[in-house]
Amino acid sequence: MGSYIWLIPVLPLVAFIITLIFGKWWIKDSAHWLPVLAMAGSFGLSLAAFIQIRGSAEPVVVELWRWFSVGSFQVPFSLQMDQLSSVMCLVVSGISLLIFIYSKGYMHGDTGYYRFFAYMSLFGFSMLLLVLAGNYLLLYLGWEAVGLCSYYLIGYFYHKPEAAAAGKKAFIVNRVGDFGFGLGVMLIFVTFGTLDYVGVFQQVGVGGIGEGALLAIALLLFMGAMGKSAQFPLHVWLPDAMEGPTPVSALIHAATMVTAGVYLVARSAVIFASVPTALLVVGIIGTFTAIFAAVIGICQKDIKKVLAYSTVSQLGYMFMALGVGAWAIAIFHLMTHAFFKALLFLGAGSVIHSLGGEQDMDKMGGLRKRIPATYYTLVAGALALSGIFPFAGFWSKDDILGSVWRDGQYLFWAVGLIAAFITAFYTFRMIFMTFFGKPRMDEETGEHIHESPWSMIVPLIVLALGALLAGFLGLPGKLGVLQSFLEPVFGSANHILGIHEHSLAATDYVLMVVSVIVAMLGIVLAWFMYVKRTDLPALAGRRLQPVYRVVYNKFYVDEFYAATVVRLTVDGSRWVWRNFDEKIIDGAVHGTAWLWQRAGQVARPVQSGRVQNYLLGMFIGLFVVVTVVVFL
Amino acid sequence: MGGTPADMAIPVDWYLYLSAALFIVGAAGMLIRRNLFIVLFSLELMLNAVNINLVGFSRFHENLAGQNFVLFVMAIAAAEAAVGLAIATALFRNRQTLMVDLFDRMKG
Numbered sequence: 001m002g003s004y005i006w007l008i009p010v011l012p013l014v015a016f017i018i019t020l021i022f023g024k025w026w027i028k029d030s031a032h033w034l035p036v037l038a039m040a041g042s043f044g045l046s047l048a049a050f051i052q053i054r055g056s057a058e059p060v061v062v063e064l065w066r067w068f069s070v071g072s073f074q075v076p077f078s079l080q081m082d083q084l085s086s087v088m089c090l091v092v093s094g095i096s097l098l099i100f101i102y103s104k105g106y107m108h109g110d111t112g113y114y115r116f117f118a119y120m121s122l123f124g125f126s127m128l129l130l131v132l133a134g135n136y137l138l139l140y141l142g143w144e145a146v147g148l149c150s151y152y153l154i155g156y157f158y159h160k161p162e163a164a165a166a167g168k169k170a171f172i173v174n175r176v177g178d179f180g181f182g183l184g185v186m187l188i189f190v191t192f193g194t195l196d197y198v199g200v201f202q203q204v205g206v207g208g209i210g211e212g213a214l215l216a217i218a219l220l221l222f223m224g225a226m227g228k229s230a231q232f233p234l235h236v237w238l239p240d241a242m243e244g245p246t247p248v249s250a251l252i253h254a255a256t257m258v259t260a261g262v263y264l265v266a267r268s269a270v271i272f273a274s275v276p277t278a279l280l281v282v283g284i285i286g287t288f289t290a291i292f293a294a295v296i297g298i299c300q301k302d303i304k305k306v307l308a309y310s311t312v313s314q315l316g317y318m319f320m321a322l323g324v325g326a327w328a329i330a331i332f333h334l335m336t337h338a339f340f341k342a343l344l345f346l347g348a349g350s351v352i353h354s355l356g357g358e359q360d361m362d363k364m365g366g367l368r369k370r371i372p373a374t375y376y377t378l379v380a381g382a383l384a385l386s387g388i389f390p391f392a393g394f395w396s397k398d399d400i401l402g403s404v405w406r407d408g409q410y411l412f413w414a415v416g417l418i419a420a421f422i423t424a425f426y427t428f429r430m431i432f433m434t435f436f437g438k439p440r441m442d443e444e445t446g447e448h449i450h451e452s453p454w455s456m457i458v459p460l461i462v463l464a465l466g467a468l469l470a471g472f473l474g475l476p477g478k479l480g481v482l483q484s485f486l487e488p489v490f491g492s493a494n495h496i497l498g499i500h501e502h503s504l505a506a507t508d509y510v511l512m513v514v515s516v517i518v519a520m521l522g523i524v525l526a527w528f529m530y531v532k533r534t535d536l537p538a539l540a541g542r543r544l545q546p547v548y549r550v551v552y553n554k555f556y557v558d559e560f561y562a563a564t565v566v567r568l569t570v571d572g573s574r575w576v577w578r579n580f581d582e583k584i585i586d587g588a589v590h591g592t593a594w595l596w597q598r599a600g601q602v603a604r605p606v607q608s609g610r611v612q613n614y615l616l617g618m619f620i621g622l623f624v625v626v627t628v629v630v631f632l
Numbered sequence: 633m634g635g636t637p638a639d640m641a642i643p644v645d646w647y648l649y650l651s652a653a654l655f656i657v658g659a660a661g662m663l664i665r666r667n668l669f670i671v672l673f674s675l676e677l678m679l680n681a682v683n684i685n686l687v688g689f690s691r692f693h694e695n696l697a698g699q700n701f702v703l704f705v706m707a708i709a710a711a712e713a714a715v716g717l718a719i720a721t722a723l724f725r726n727r728q729t730l731m732v733d734l735f736d737r738m739k740g
Contacts, residue, residue, distance in 0.1 A: 607740030610733055612671075616663055 002062045005081050008045045008089060009132060011038040012096075012124035019121060023114025031114035032104040035121040039097045042128060046089035053086050057488050061134050061198060068137075075195055080134035084489045087331060087482070088131035088263055091338050095255045096124050098459040102346050103247040105455035106353060116156060116245065123149035127256050131263060135195040136185045139264070143181065143228065146257045147174050153252060154244040166240040173237040177227015181264075184220030191217065201270045205492050211275065218271050218278035221264060222285075229261025229315045232289040236558055238312055242304040246349030249304060254311045254345050255338040262318045262334050269327045269493035283323020287412045290316030292555070294422040298429070299552040302359050303348045306430050310385065311341055313419060317400055320412055325497040326403035327490040328483040332474035333400055335482070336392035339470050340384035343463035347378035350452045350460065351434055355445055361430065366439040370449045375435050377460040382431050384467040386424035386519045389512075395471030398512050402476060405511060417518055424522025432530035476508060647688030654681035668723070668730040672716045679709045 015038035023031050053060065059082035067077040100120060107116050126149055130142025147170075155167030185195065191213045192200045203209060225231070230238035241253045252258070265272060265282060272278050293312035300306045314337050321330035352359055354371050368375050384391035387398065397420060404412045439446055451457070474482040487494075494500075529536045541548045550556065654677055661674030683702045690698025724730055 604740045607738070609736030609739030611735070612663055612732060619659060619663070 002060055002081075004045055005049055005060070005062060005079055005132065006064055008042045008049070008093070009079075009125050009128035011041045011045075012121040012128065014038060016118050016121035016125060019114055019118040023118055027114055029113060031117045032100065035117045035124075036097065036100045036104070038121065039093055039100055039124055042124065043090070043093040043097050046086065046093045049081050050086040050090055053081055053083055054485065055488075056082075059085075059198065059489075061196075063134075072193065073189070075135060075137050077138060078134035078196070079132045079138075080197060081132065082489055083486050084263075084266065084331065085131050087335065087486070089128060091335050092127050092131060092256050093124070095338050095342050095463075096120075096127075096251060098462055099247050099251045099255075099342065099346065102250075102349075102456050102459040103245075105453040106247055106349055107245065108453075112156065116153075119149055119152045119156075120248075120251070123153065123252060123257070127260075130260055134197060136188055136197070136200075137195050139267075140181065140185055143224070143260060143264075144178065146252070146260060147171065147178070147228070150174075150241070150252050150257055153248040154241045156244055156248065160243065163243040166237075166243040170237040170241050173234055174227045177224045177234055179223075180220045181224025181227075184217050184224065187213065187217050187220060197267065201492065204270045204274055205496075209274075214271060215275045215278055218268070218275050219281065221268055221271070222278065222282055225261030225264045225319075226285065227261075228264075229258050229319070230312050231261070231285050231316065231319060232292055233557065235289060235293065235312045236561065239305050239308040239554070242302070242308050246304065246345060246352060249308070250342045250345030250349065253308065254341040258311060258315060259318070259334045259338065262315065262322065262330055265319070265322045266327045266331055266490075269322075269325075269490055270496065272322070273325060273493040273496040279323050279325065281323075282319050283409065283412055286316045286319025286321075286323055287415050288316070289313065290320060291415050291419040291422070292316075294419045294426065295551055296554050297426040298422060299548065300426075301361055303351065303361050303364070303430060303434065304345070304359055306361075306426060307341070307344050307348060310344075310423065310426065311337075313423065314341065314385075317397065317416065317419070320404060320416060321400040324404050324407035324409055324412070325494065325499055326400065326407075327493060328480070328486040329396065329399040329403055329474070331486060332480075332482050333396035336384070336396040336467070336470045336474070339463055339466035340381045340391070340393055343377060343381035343460065343467050344385060346456070346460055346463065347374055347381055350374040350456055351378070353452050353456070354449050355441060356448060358441060358445060361433040363441045363445075364434045364439075365437045365441070366435070367449070368435040371451045373451060373457045374460065377457075377464040378435075379431060380464040380467050382427045384471075385427045386523060387420055387515060388424075388519055388523075389516055390468070390471065392467050392469070392471035394512075394516065395474055395476070398515055399474060399476055399480075401515055402508055402511050405507070417515060420515055421518045421522045424519040425526045428523045428526035429530055432526055436531050437534060476512075644688050644692040647684055651681045651684040651688065654678075654684065666731045666733050668720050668732050671732060672713065672720070675716075676709060676713065679705055 012035065015035045019027060019031055019034055027034070059080050061078055061080045063076040063078040065077050066074070068075040100117070103116065103120065107113055110116065123146060126142050126145030128142075130139060130146060133139040133142055151167045151171045154170050155164050157163040158167075188200060189195055191209060192203050194200060204214070227234045238253060238258065242249050244253070272282065290313050293309045293316060297306050297309035297313065300309060314333070318330045318333050318337070321327075321333060350371065351364065351367065351374060354367070354374070355364065358364065380391070384393040387394045401413055401416050401420070404416060474480045529540075553559070658674045658677030658679075658681060661677065662671050665671055665674065683705055686698040686702050686705075690696060690702075720730060723735070727734065
């Protein structure tokens with residue numbers, strides 16, 4: 001296996017380079033072929049690695065070359081394939097492949113067609129490198145590279161000021177988190193003397209590392225995860241990132257890149273398991289984000305914004321699971337979420353495509369009969385997101401709530417359950433507003449509604465099957481295939497926390513039934529408000545106007561940042577500009593010039609232009625020299 | 633050439649006094665006179681003061697190297713005079729004067 005895993009990230013890299021160089025003049029409209037084939041190759045190799053790594057207790061580490069070698073600072077460019085990496089590789093390459101195919105239809109005729117596929121391939125490379133990295137520094141490289149691709153692709157429609165601004169916002173907010181991550185990586189090296197996963201985790205397992213250092217490392221790494229995975233209070237960039245093309249939202253900002261934070265924490269499970277405080281922080285942030293974002297999702301009018309807040313909320317669920325040490329279940333939810341959220345985004349993209357670019361749900365409605373394939377697949381995704389039996393989201397969300405309950409974090413459980421209710425409500429609010437009721441678009445758009453081409457529908461159907469079936473990989477308790485598959489990776493972390501496999505008990509069934517009932521209630525409420533009594537939402541909005549306004553404005557987090565952080569930065573920068581840059585830096589430059597100008601004024605008369613004056617000077621000089629030499 | 637320094641009709645100091653006197657006259661002329669020709673003549677005077685020095689010492693030390701140098705200096709002086717006079721001609725064509733204190737265009 002060691003012989004080919006390097007090809008998994010490299011294939012998309014090759015596709016990126018060729019597409020970028022030859023795309024504009026030569027490949028043009030067939031720019032999708034190479035990235036699709038490369039990603040299919042990566043998927044095939046990931047599948048092979050997945051089959052080979054099964055049951056292997058040790059990770060396979062391949063050192064391609066020595067990257068840094070400075071004294072004791074030795075960092076190899078090494079790839080590590082283990083069960084966790086292989087699951088991530090499969091998810092990333094599989095979803096990427098489907099979304100590439102979908103993009104062929106969705107981006108058709110766009111002027112930047114080749115550019116889109118080039119950056120998507122670069123993203124594929126970066127993300128696969130991220131999940132295959134064998135040490136924290138290489139992980140950091142992949143981490144920054146996916147951030148860069150995210151920036152490129154959010155700002156894909158760069159002529160739109162909002163898109164350019166959203167790209168910058170995503171990049172800058174991520175910097176905040178990455179700052180912590182970078183410090184964390186340095187602290188890991190200082191503490192352990194190595195950055196290799198194997199070496200670090202071994203030392204943590206042996207023990208003897210200070211509690212404080214471990215806590216600092218865990219919190220700094222989590223800071224990076226909060227930025228990348230859009231956890232409160234660094235969640236603000238993700239909804240704005242919806243300015244990018246819809247396949248980008250599906251791939252990067254729903255299925256893969258934003259889950260990198262979850263991967264990071266799961267990868268560092270041993271570290272987090274050793275410091276319960278850090279785990280608690282992860283759980284609290286995750287749980288709060290889960291409900292916070294879900295509440296905002298209720299009031300969004302833009303179909304993609306609803307899904308964006310839903311993504312933030314679901315990522316919160318994953319961190320909630322990580323917070324109680326349910327590593328495998330967090331990865332399970334990551335996987336099912338990748339399926340159904342990619343499906344929902346692509347479905348939303350299909351809706352937007354059929355309406356000629358309309359994203360406002362107030363201008364949709366009644367599309368059920370017009371675009372049936374999109375409708376049925378999107379409903380499958382919505383059922384999975386709401387957690388209805390037997391869709392994928394049911395199993396993973398229930399596993400999360402079940403493990404939270406077993407850990408005794410009843411507050412997390414209660415909040416998670418309420419968030420599940422809200423999730424079901426806003427998801428079906430979206431479905432009902434889009435597909436049911438009277439058409440609210442203008443006539444001309446209405447006439448042009450068309451089902452999307454096959455290249456868009458086929459990925460939708462595949463993902464819908466995934467949303468239906470993926471859940472069976474992670475059945476609760478001892479039945480879970482995925483959990484036992486991941487056991488070699490999380491074994492030592494579970495050992496530290498004292499978590500054992502458990503058999504299904506009566507409480508598990510009760511919890512399942514409760515959460516399904518809650519989700520059904522959410523759907524019924526959505527149906528009642530948006531199909532049966534369509535006057536209710538407006539009424540509720542009027543009655544609860546102060547609350548509605550706060551939620552509609554996303555709890556004014558953006559405004560808060562604008563008034564504090566942004567304001568401070570801008571004002572502070574302006575102060576530095578006026579006082580430091582202009583006065584001190586420019587002053588030094590101008591002062592030097594002034595000094596020599598004045599010196600020139602003083603020395604100027606010496607150059608009289610008369611040869612005889614110079615000659616006199618020479619004679620005087622000669623006289624002095626001779627006098628000194630002869631008489632002294 | 634023969635004889636020892638003791639046989640010399642004229643002691644070497646005299647050469648040096650003459651040379652120094654000529655040199656000072658030449659230097660003063662170069663610094664003070666305004667006419668470019670006089671300045672050039674003064675330069676020749678200084679060169680010849682040096683020549684007298686060289687010849688005097690050559691005789692004093694009974695070494696021909698000094699006289700060899702004198703021949704070189706004369707050749708160079710001739711060349712220098714040619715160049716200097718050419719410059720003087722060119723200057724006069726441009727400025728219709730040869731007063732050196734008027735040539736101060738390079739004033740800073």
